[in-house]
Amino acid sequence: MTDPTRGILVSAWVIARKDLAIEFRTRSAFLSAIVFTLLSIVVFFFAWDPTAVGPLDLAPGVLWVTFTFSGMLGLHRAFAVEARDGAMDALLLAPVPRESIFLGKLLANLAFVLGVQTVALPAVSLFYNLPLGAAALPIAGVLVLASIGLVSVGTLFAGMTANTRMTELLLPVLALPFFIPVVIPAAQSTADLLAGRPLADVFVWLRILLAFDLVFLFACTVAFPFTLED
């Protein structure tokens, strides 16, 4: 690994740790995201006629709609903590590359979203009576792949919308179109895996997720410094 890359990653890790420490001490956003997720899972169950639509057909959609929206809750938090007392300006003055700030925020968001998912996935499995069995590990893999894509785009847009009027409304309006090509492969491969199909059947979806992750992780990291004033 070249030296500048290493420097970027090290400072990103420091920033992520700082964000996670704040989150760990207050726990406010994390707990509300989990409660929101559990509530949605429960509410969604009653939105369909369970005798007409089997839980196997329902669960992937519920899982992904819920993740998408609970992820949004976490994304707001990332830059909201910097809004007070000019913390963002202080962060920008710190002698770290701007890519590090982005990657640090991204890592903290990723940890946040994955944390919510480790609660949500068993909850869906419990409430919809779907033993995960052998599919648990591949589905966890899909979750991680999809989260990287969601969080890359989401972190960039959260940083931008934090500086606008109507922050809360603007982030979903901007970010949701970008989540479409993540949610389609993620929900489809989750459905296939829950139905007991072999992993080879979902490779076509995993490839899209992986490509999305690589393209947008790179693009958003490069774009982030452009969103800051010189």
Added chain:
Amino acid sequence: MTPAPTGSAPAPTAPTARTGIDWVAVVAALVTVAAFVRAIWFTPPDLLQGYAQKIMYVHVPTIWVAFLALGLSALAGAFWLFLKDPRLDRFAESSAEVGVVFTTGVLITGPIWAKPIWGAWWVWDARLTLTLVLWFLFLGYLVLRGAIDDRELRARYSAVVGLLGALLIPFVHLSVYIFRTQHPMPVVANPEGIQMPAVMQVTFFFSLFAFTLMYVAFVRARMALATDRDALEDASTAER
């Protein structure tokens, strides 16, 4: 006093858009009226598709203008990031708005054509979904612009959203395409193989030309609006 209709007020310091009759707009309007007249009264309906086939003369040029407008908007944003010329940002803004209006037109005329020809108002086909996503994307783009007062910041953010949007398109297309191959839906007849007689071809290309002119006229007018608005803002801030 009665408000002066167009720019006869003493001009403040900032430059304003040229006022008076915009001849490009006049020509575009005349050519468009002619294209509509030709499509409605002087082009025979299709033997197989009936009168609904004539929707193509407005639908396809609308698609062309919509995609052209949104593509050029993203491109102008990208150039702005390096050149920082406020005119590029005003162009990006104007072209995006015109693009959203024409995409709205696509989403209105598309289903009206699809119902009699395909038998369904909407099909989750890759192209239709992509058009819908583009519409959402650029509506979000316009909402974002409306939520930022600082001109420089607005231009930055818009440019970034436009560029990421361009990266998004292949992913939407690919994922919807694979979704469709895995979940076969009612197959719709593909009427695009129909050979167009010369009289229809002339109408089609005339209409395409008219809509392109209209794009130029709309963007010019919208840019003039943006220029005037920016000048007004400059004058107000200078006074304070």
Added chain:
Amino acid sequence: MPDNVAYFHAAYAATIALLIGYAVSIVVRRRRVAQRRAQRATAGGRGA
């Protein structure tokens, strides 16, 4: 030939309405900006 003239009329009417509506919206917005400039110019003239 299928009878679907109504769709043809609806699509053309919608397109024409959209184009005219957008053109009017630009004209109205330009006029509003021009009025605000005119107001500012007269107010500024009196104030100075």
